Amino acid sequence: MSTTFSSLDAWLTHLESAHPVGIDMGLERIGKVRDALQLQFACPIITVGGTNGKGSTCAILESILLRAGYTVGCHTSPHLLEFNERARINGAIATDAELLLHFEAVEAARHRFAEPISLTYFEFTTLAIMHLFAARGFDAVILEVGLGGRLDAVNILDTDCAIITSIDIDHTEYLGDTREKIAFEKAGIFRAGKPAICADPLPPQTLIDHAERIGANLWLFGRDFRYEGQAGSERQQWSYVGPTLRRSALAYPALRGANQLINTSAALAGLEALRDRLPVSAQDIRLGLANVELPGRFQVLPGKPAIVLDVGHNPHAAAVLAQNLGNMGFFPYTYAVFGSMRDKDIAGVLQHLKGEIDHWCVTDMPTPRAASAEDLETALREVGVVDGPDGSVTRHASPAEAFQDALKRASDNDRIVVFGSFYTVAGVMAYRKSQHH
Incomplete structure (x- = not known):
């Protein structure tokens, strides 16, 4: 008996409890429902994987293609404030009404079998957005x-x-504990005869071997495409150099941070590979880069004290965050609002950031996967954070409470960095939104 709900919220609540397996590896179940839905696309599909930088790369591609006058659907995850952020239609977040019909279609398709096919939350919602x-x-x-x-x-x-x-180590329980294993899992999105672009400067051999074995058209950063020109050059410009195209005198993307040139190069390589089907001009690229926005990716909020939101949650992202914080100039004190999932390399994250942060406001989070504030304090004590005028650790029940504590203590010239998980950033964003109404 297929279910139906009149609101998107009711659907999502149902899906959260409907299929108890959080992540059930394998594409057999979802493949059957895809076929029942007769999902087909006449347009090019660009699939973006990777440990860090996926969301930024999607946003850059979307922004450039929209400037070029194309209609674009973009599916990203997870979301910060509302589920609808996962589906963008021509740059705008899909409405409940736009999504509802497609939730119903997936539910009906799942029931076309003698034994209805169970889908995880992510599988169900991804199918609905694809539909x-x-x-x-x-x-x-x-x-x-x-x-x-x-x-x-x-x-x-x-x-x-x-x-x-x-390609970095994250989600070890699902993807393996070495870059070689993780790269093999990520390379699973490659297809025979299609461009396969890898922006990691040190690609594991497993990725190269897999691309060769299936006959994908592999483009490697540093070998087939690269960027030139550095921040700090007089005119703040850079160039993309690909196998057949050079894009010169590009401005820095509106997304801040040290790794955005790699993400942008990956996006431009993708567009170069697809240029017969989706041609874009130099001006489309310039305007696209100038207008790209992505909440929570080293997002510096206007005003004082300076507030930085960053969804980074593994050592690689923490290293980039530390570099970006170092480039911001001088602040007497930096306060952190920090929450993390239990399965992350928390010690590795702290190692990169302990030099940039003085006062730590650590927080519990509303999910059983989260590390407790006590766990985080223990980890900070282990890397040598002590209480005094120049350092501290305080524990809080929620990101909002941790943020309020940081706001109370920070002076106008200090800064507050909110990071460690999508949940940490989402909790603070929701709190700020509630204060602005």
Whole structure:
């Protein structure tokens, strides 16, 4: 008996409890529902995987393609404030009404079998968003991988261009504990005869071998494409150099941070690979880069004290965050609002950031996967953080409370960094939003 709900919230609440397996690896179940839905796309599909930088790369591609006049569907995850952020239609977040019909379609398709097929929350919602995109007949569709690649729900569609941004150790319980194993999982989005773009400067051999074995058209950063020009050059410009195209005198992307040139290069390589089907001009690229926005990616809020939001949650992201904080100039004290999932390399994250942060406001978070504030304090004591005028650790029940504590103690010239998880940033964003109404 298929269920139906009159609101998106009711659907999402139902899906959170409907299929108890959080992540059930394998594409067989979802593949059957895809076929029952007859999901088909006439337009190019760009699939973006990687440990860090996926969301930024999707946003850059979307921004440039929209400037070029194309219609674009973009699926990203997770969301910060509302589920609808996962589906963007021509740059705008999909409405409940736009999504509802497609939730119903997935539910009906799942019941076309003698034994209804169970789907995880991510599988169900990804299918619904794909079905919405297929119905719209876009010029281009951009899909961000949820986890890994090979067995991720996004991989039920054959990509026309696969992009892998970075390969670092994260989600070890699902993807393996070495860069070689993780790279193999991520390379699962590659397809025979299609461009496979890897922006990681040190790609594991497993990724190269897999691309060769299936006959994908592999583009490696540093070998096939690269960027030139540094921040701090007089005119703040850089160039993209690809196998057949050079894009010179580009401005820095509006997304801040040290790794954005790598993400942008990956996006430009993808567009170069697809240029027969989706041509873009130099001006489209300039305007696209100038206008790209992505909440929570080293996002510096206007006003005093300076507030930085960053969803980074592994050592690689922490190293980039530390570099970006170092480039911001002088602040007497830096306060951190920090929460993390239990399965992260917390010690590795702290190692990179302990030199940039004085006062730590650590927090519990509303999910059983979270490390407790006590765990985080213990980890900070282990890397040598002591209480005094120049350092402290305080424990809080929620990101909002930790943020209020930091705001109370910080002077106008200090800064507050909110990081460690999507939940940490979302908690503070929701609190700030409630204060502004």
